[in-house]
Amino acid sequence: MIESEATLIARLRELFNTSFQSGVELGIGDDAAVLSASNNKLVATVDMAVEGVHFRCDWSSPFQIGAKLTTANLADIFAMGAKPKYLLVAAAISQVNNSEVITELAKGIRSVADNFKVTVIGGDLSKAEIMSLSITALGELSGNPILRSNAQVGDLLYLSALPGLSAAGLAILNRGLDRPRYVVDAHLNPKLVAPDKLIKVATSMCDISDGLVTDAGNIAKASGVAINLNKELITSAPDFKDLAELANELGEDVFDWILTGGEDHFFLATVNPSNASEELGIRVGVVTTGGGEISLDGAVIKKSGYQHF
Numbered sequence: 001m002i003e004s005e006a007t008l009i010a011r012l013r014e015l016f017n018t019s020f021q022s023g024v025e026l027g028i029g030d031d032a033a034v035l036s037a038s039n040n041k042l043v044a045t046v047d048m049a050v051e052g053v054h055f056r057c058d059w060s061s062p063f064q065i066g067a068k069l070t071t072a073n074l075a076d077i078f079a080m081g082a083k084p085k086y087l088l089v090a091a092a093i094s095q096v097n098n099s100e101v102i103t104e105l106a107k108g109i110r111s112v113a114d115n116f117k118v119t120v121i122g123g124d125l126s127k128a129e130i131m132s133l134s135i136t137a138l139g140e141l142s143g144n145p146i147l148r149s150n151a152q153v154g155d156l157l158y159l160s161a162l163p164g165l166s167a168a169g170l171a172i173l174n175r176g177l178d179r180p181r182y183v184v185d186a187h188l189n190p191k192l193v194a195p196d197k198l199i200k201v202a203t204s205m206c207d208i209s210d211g212l213v214t215d216a217g218n219i220a221k222a223s224g225v226a227i228n229l230n231k232e233l234i235t236s237a238p239d240f241k242d243l244a245e246l247a248n249e250l251g252e253d254v255f256d257w258i259l260t261g262g263e264d265h266f267f268l269a270t271v272n273p274s275n276a277s278e279e280l281g282i283r284v285g286v287v288t289t290g291g292g293e294i295s296l297d298g299a300v301i302k303k304s305g306y307q308h309f
Contacts, residue, residue, distance in 0.1 A: 011099075015106050016120040023085065024119055033121035035086065040140040043082040047072045047137075051130040059173055062101045064189045065133060066108025071192045073137035074116060075207040075265040078192075081146035081199045082139035084116055089123035090134040105133070112192065146269075151204040151223035155270035157285035160195045162237040163212055164254065167261025168246055175250070183246065187263065195267040197280050202269035211262035214304050216294050219270065226290020231297050234258065237282045259296070260303055 013028040021027065026034035049055055049069045060068070070087065077084040089109060093101060102125070113120060118137075169187025178184055198205060204223060208215040212229075220227045234240065240254075247254035270287055271280060294301050 012102075012106055015103070016110060018114065018117075018119055021119045024121055027119070027121045028123075033086075033088075035121070038140055040142050041082075041145070043077055043080050043139040043141050043145065045073060045076040045137050046134060047076070048132065048134040050132045057131065060188050061108075062104035063108035063111070065131070066105040067112050067189050068108075069133050069135050070109045070112040071190055071265050072207075072209055073135045074112065074118065075192055075209065075267070077137050077139035078194055078199070079146070079205050079207040079267060080139070080141065081143070081202070081205070082141040084118045084137055084139040086138040087113060087118055087120045088136040088138075089120060090125075091123070092126045092128035092130075092132045094127070094129060094131060108189075109135070115192070116194065146199065146202050146205045147222070148204050148206055148219045149222035151219050151225050151227075151270040151287050152272070153225055153287055153289055154273065155203055155287040156273055156276055156283055157216075157227060157229070157287065158198060158269050158271055158281045159208070159212070159284050160193065160198060160267040160269075160281045161264070162234070162239045162243065162258065162282055163208055163264040163266055164243050164257035164261050165239075166190055166263040167257040168243065168250075168252075170261075170263075171250055171252055171257075180246075190263060190265050192265055195269070195281075197277075198267055198269045198271070201271050201275040201280065203272060205267055205269040207265060208268050209263055209265050211260040211304065212268065213259045213294050213301050214262070215268055217292060217304070219268065220287075220290070220294060221292035223270075223287075224291065226288045226293040226295065227285055228288050228295045228298060229259075229285040229301075233282070233284050237284075255296075256303075259301060 023036040025036055047069055051057060055065055074084045165186040169184045172184055204219050206215050206219055216227050244254040
């Protein structure tokens with residue numbers, strides 16, 4: 001059944017209606033949304049996912065595509081030390097008249113947004129030869145932003161969780177397999193956990209969606225320091241053994257997954273030693289003097305993670 005634009009917008013407005021739309025004076029349905037002004041600073045980010053570049057429709061359902069990009073957006077807001085509040089969604093899909101595709105895409109977005117009480121306040125929809133999705137996230141910052149450029153020599157390096165499972169899922173999919181399912185799901189629909197404890201103490205922080213080495217390099221270059229990762233600390237992480245066993249089964253290098261895999265949407269932070277705590281996550285290294293180098297046990301890592309261009 002082909003729906004009119006007005007009918008489709010009305011259905012999406014109902015689907016995205018929530019009970020926690022704080023600060024939304026006017027949401028979906030008009031030419032633009034209207035938000036109440038806040039005394040807090042506004043943080044904004046945008047992410048785009050394009051079929052054949054960032055996802056494959058034969059691997060990912062519309063629900064998973066919507067959920068994964070929402071996760072990426074909210075992770076960027078959290079990485080700045082902010083609280084995500086609103087989303088604007090623009091989608092171009094080849095099956096614009098397929099109500100199931102549109103509904104599942106929207107449900108995937110909301111499945112993540114609801115976890116963090118984030119409201120979809122508007123967007124746009126178009127037909128295209130391939131699917132693409134762009135989401136703009138807005139968040140509020142009550143204090144100062146956590147920048148990449150404030151890491152200090154002597155700071156300890158923490159990960160909110162051990163990366164690599166998403167890369168393992170991709171390796172399995174590339175082999176034409178779909179099991180173990182929890183590993184595949186870690187790639188197709190990674191789960192986001194707010195880094196609340198790290199936000200309170202981080203001197204610098206970023207989301208590691210492009211891979212640990214690449215994003216650690218972003219912090220190191222912005223701060224004018226070097227970062228030395230510790231192999232023993234990494235191998236002592238609770239999830240390392242299972243990940244290493246899976247890598248061995250597939251003939252892969254587990255450190256390739258951990259260091260350069262990406263798309264886990266975990267967080268990397270530098271923390272003053274006075275605030276060190278096991279509750280912050282996994283301690284994996286230290287900030288040293290240098291000019292942007294990332295090392296593992298003192299040996300500079302040459303391989304990097306995902307490159308957008």
